[in-house]
Amino acid sequence: MFPGALNSEYTHELKFASNVQSIPTYQVMDTDGKVLDTANEPQVTKEEARGIYKNMLTLNAMDQVLYEAQRQGRISFYMTSFGEEALIGSAAALNPKDMVFGQYREAGVLLQRGFTLTQFMNQCYSNEMDLGKGRQMPIHYGTRDLHFQTISSPLATQIPQAAGAAYAMRREGNNLCAICYFGEGAASEGDFHAGLNMAATLGCPVIFYCRNNGYAISTPSIEQYRGDGIASRGIGYGIDTIRVDGNDIWAIYAATRAARAIAVEQNKPVLIEAMTYRVSHHSTSDDSSAYRSKKEVEDWSKRDNPIARMRAWLENKGWWAKGEDTEISKSAKAEVLAAFAAAEKLKKPAIRHLFEDVYDEIPPSLHREKAEIEALVKKYPDYYQVNDFARE
Numbered sequence: 001m002f003p004g005a006l007n008s009e010y011t012h013e014l015k016f017a018s019n020v021q022s023i024p025t026y027q028v029m030d031t032d033g034k035v036l037d038t039a040n041e042p043q044v045t046k047e048e049a050r051g052i053y054k055n056m057l058t059l060n061a062m063d064q065v066l067y068e069a070q071r072q073g074r075i076s077f078y079m080t081s082f083g084e085e086a087l088i089g090s091a092a093a094l095n096p097k098d099m100v101f102g103q104y105r106e107a108g109v110l111l112q113r114g115f116t117l118t119q120f121m122n123q124c125y126s127n128e129m130d131l132g133k134g135r136q137m138p139i140h141y142g143t144r145d146l147h148f149q150t151i152s153s154p155l156a157t158q159i160p161q162a163a164g165a166a167y168a169m170r171r172e173g174n175n176l177c178a179i180c181y182f183g184e185g186a187a188s189e190g191d192f193h194a195g196l197n198m199a200a201t202l203g204c205p206v207i208f209y210c211r212n213n214g215y216a217i218s219t220p221s222i223e224q225y226r227g228d229g230i231a232s233r234g235i236g237y238g239i240d241t242i243r244v245d246g247n248d249i250w251a252i253y254a255a256t257r258a259a260r261a262i263a264v265e266q267n268k269p270v271l272i273e274a275m276t277y278r279v280s281h282h283s284t285s286d287d288s289s290a291y292r293s294k295k296e297v298e299d300w301s302k303r304d305n306p307i308a309r310m311r312a313w314l315e316n317k318g319w320w321a322k323g324e325d326t327e328i329s330k331s332a333k334a335e336v337l338a339a340f341a342a343a344e345k346l347k348k349p350a351i352r353h354l355f356e357d358v359y360d361e362i363p364p365s366l367h368r369e370k371a372e373i374e375a376l377v378k379k380y381p382d383y384y385q386v387n388d389f390a391r392e
Contacts, residue, residue, distance in 0.1 A: 042250045063107075065340055083278055087252065104151065117339040177206060177207060203267045210274065215278050217282045247277070
């Protein structure tokens with residue numbers, strides 16, 4: 001056969017291929033938290049399951065506080081995870097040393113890995129304790145200790161980066177993989193196609209995790225593509241692919257565990273398309289009522305809420321009491337508010353950080369700029385509000 005299509009067979013029928021059978025959506029439990037096939041019952045302990053659920057509640061509480069903080073002008077920007085909290089299941093299925101490349105809505109992954117509320121708040125305030133030294137917008141988290149690459153604003157740049165990192169992991173032979181999160185809107189970018197093709201042809205142990213929440217930034221999925229979602233594109237690149245119910249935390253958990261085994265053991269990429277619904281606005285810069293009705297959002301929230309679904313599963317197992325939610329949510333909100341208040345009081349990073357971490361040795365041109373800024377700040381301290389910044 002021709003080298004460009006080794007598995008193709010000859011035919012005498014003139015026929016254009018226009019569609020294939022739609023890829024099914026893998027589901028472990030229904031919206032009432034009932035496992036549909038006992039063979040798929042999650043193999044987790046009571047403590048593990050309760051810990052995951054508490055993180056879902058904590059994420060929800062943090063989102064509520066920081067969303068309101070932005071509306072009050074106390075931070076500049078924020079993005080919530082309302083309706084997509086089940087993503088935490090993917091983090092629970094990974095090795096803690098697997099490298100994460102996030103987009104915008106992966107705070108739950110960090111929470112599951114141990115990122116503290118104080119660290120979240122410090123980053124959103126860009127204060128002197130921010131790990132990014134105040135150089136990023138809010139929600140652009142990153143931490144070397146938890147193997148989470150710093151989020152960058154440009155859409156889809158993390159996809160080829162994840163492929164490259166995974167290729168390095170393959171060469172090192174450390175039995176680790178990369179996981180790359182992105183939304184279905186990012187799959188319209190050229191970097192998506194470059195990243196998937198690179199991973200497929202080079203045999204990179206990477207999990208591509210697409211959150212298909214139906215609306216990208218503000219465009220309904222029906223206006224984004226005509227094919228069978230994003231999953232069909234993975235098959236087109238020769239990548240093992242699965243579509244899962246993105247509101248079913250145990251479907252996500254099982255799919256991610258299986259995907260990781262394929263990636264690490266076979267040195268090949270896997271694509272997961274998680275079908276979910278963005279209940280929130282895209283960000284604090286968006287008003288989703290411009291492209292969907294409020295009734296649609298309310299109906300989705302009532303019909304299929306990932307948190308309610310997980311709680312129902314726990315209650316069915318006898319691992320969660322009906323009154324616990326109120327207590328845990330109240331406690332989580334108090335912890336969030338305490339971290340929030342502490343972060344708000346801290347100063348901005350020292351001005352010298354403007355010139356660090358790019359060059360191994362600062363070049364003469366930057367030394368001159370640094371001296372110029374120091375002179376201006378010294379001459380006009382009130383104008384530059386020097387007391388708001390940490391001292392050298």
